[in-house]
Amino acid sequence: MNVFDFPLLADENIHPEVVAYLRDEGLDISSIAEQGQFGLSDANVMRQAFKAGRIVLTHDSDFGGLALTGAEFIGILYLRPGHIRAEFTIQMLKAFRGRDVDVAPPFIVVAERTADNVKIRIRRF
Numbered sequence: 001m002n003v004f005d006f007p008l009l010a011d012e013n014i015h016p017e018v019v020a021y022l023r024d025e026g027l028d029i030s031s032i033a034e035q036g037q038f039g040l041s042d043a044n045v046m047r048q049a050f051k052a053g054r055i056v057l058t059h060d061s062d063f064g065g066l067a068l069t070g071a072e073f074i075g076i077l078y079l080r081p082g083h084i085r086a087e088f089t090i091q092m093l094k095a096f097r098g099r100d101v102d103v104a105p106p107f108i109v110v111a112e113r114t115a116d117n118v119k120i121r122i123r124r125f
Contacts, residue, residue, distance in 0.1 A: 011058035017086035
């Protein structure tokens with residue numbers, strides 16, 4: 001299954017324009033910020049995503065640490081670097097979505113953008 005076939009839960013550090021872009025692209029995405037749940041701990045975000053059958057979309061590397069401690073999760077899509085400008089992240093997602101990234105839960109996918117290159121790493125659990 002492609003990573004973008006999963007419904008997403010955007011951490012509060014994901015820019016609202018990025019959420020809107022993904023929604024406009026037809027992805028099923030919910031947002032912590034749109035739910036007004038600012039300041040939620042990473043552990044609570046991970047639990048909420050798991051219960052809702054969603055993968056976490058984040059700029060925060062702490063989710064990987066939670067996964068390694070045995071927290072229940074379906075998947076984590078970690079975008080590096082985190083960026084204030086939504087356009088930077090949107091361009092990264094456009095490049096990333098053009099690739100066939102097959103995963104099976106639980107997984108962590110790291111997408112790292114340097115200049116115009118996007119490097120993808122997958123960790124399966």
